[in-house]
Amino acid sequence: MNPEIAGGEETGQNGLLMTILDSPENRATVFQISVELFHEFSRRGMFGEDVELLQGLPFKKLPKSPLHETILRRLLRTLRACIPPSYFLTQEGPITCAHSEPEPDIAVIAGDEEDFALSHPTTAELIIEVAINTQQRDRSKAGIYAEAGVKEYWLVEPENKSITLYTQPSGSGYERLLAIVESGHVQSTVFAEFSVEVGEIFA
Numbered sequence: 579m580n581p582e583i584a585g586g587e588e589t590g591q592n593g594l595l596m597t598i599l600d601s602p603e604n605r606a607t608v609f610q611i612s613v614e615l616f617h618e619f620s621r622r623g624m625f626g627e628d629v630e631l632l633q634g635l636p637f638k639k640l641p642k643s644p645l646h647e648t649i650l651r652r653l654l655r656t657l658r659a660c661i662p663p664s665y666f667l668t669q670e671g672p673i674t675c676a677h678s679e680p681e682p683d684i685a686v687i688a689g690d691e692e693d694f695a696l697s698h699p700t701t702a703e704l705i706i707e708v709a710i711n712t713q714q715r716d717r718s719k720a721g722i723y724a725e726a727g728v729k730e731y732w733l734v735e736p737e738n739k740s741i742t743l744y745t746q747p748s749g750s751g752y753e754r755l756l757a758i759v760e761s762g763h764v765q766s767t768v769f770a771e772f773s774v775e776v777g778e779i780f781a
Contacts, residue, residue: 610634613679630672631679632715632722639681645736646710650683652779653706653734657684660772665703666691672698673705675726680719683708686769703768706732713737720744724752730768739780743767 611619616631628639642650654667661667665688670681674697684706687699705728709716716733723731724747731744731752739760745767746753758764758776766772 608635610677611636613674613677616679630681631677632719634677637715643710646708649708649734649736649779653684653708653774656774657686657706657769657772660766660769661686662769664688664690668699673702673723673726673728674698674700675722678722680722682706682719701727702729704728704730704732704766704772706734708734708736710736721751723747725749730766732764734779736780739776741774741776741779 611631611634613631616625616636619625619636620627620629625636626638629636630639631637650669654669658667665686668685668687670683671685672679672681673685679698682702682705684704685699685702686704687694687702702723705723707716707719713733713735720731720733724744727747729745729747733742733744734740735742741758741764743756743758743764744752744754745756760780761777762775764774764776
């Protein structure tokens with residue numbers, strides 16, 4: 579994902595904003611909107627389809643780079659062959675959480691696609707984000723995904739050729755993190771057949 583908050587730049591104002599929002603005192607003074615209000619604003623055309631809600635704040639997604647899309651294709655090629663029939667895969671599909679509605683690059687959802695004709699999924703078995711110039715933002719999403727009960731979160735960072743595997747979600751975050759840099763093997767804890775060689779993903 580490559581988002582910016584409405585009206586700012588990811589590496590400039592947005593980076594500063596995320597630092598400011600690290601302070602509980604500052605967060606308490608920010609006007610945040612609910613998921614329901616976000617849906618209403620979107621229905622009225624106040625937010626476009628390129629906006630996602632993160633901890634009550636709307637963020638605009640930026641166009642994807644060729645590198646971002648290349649890495650996604652490599653991951654999807656392997657992942658699609660490993661998903662059992664009782665699951666389905668989404669790309670940038672909304673996940674409705676308590677105070678957020680992120681749209682992860684890849685999500686694997688339990689059930690049938692028709693089960694979600696009237697509402698978005700509220701959790702996922704596996705989520706993957708490819709972070710190019712958005713590392714801080716996508717790391718912060720780990721807390722959102724853990725709270726939503728997402729069993730496994732992969733943060734893929736092409737700039738330093740690393741994949742961080744977050745597992746064992748709880749209300750306070752993921753209990754276990756495993757970072758594989760440049761070379762090594764990443765094995766899913768949810769889908770036994772899904773594994774990648776880090777060097778091949780970033781080749």
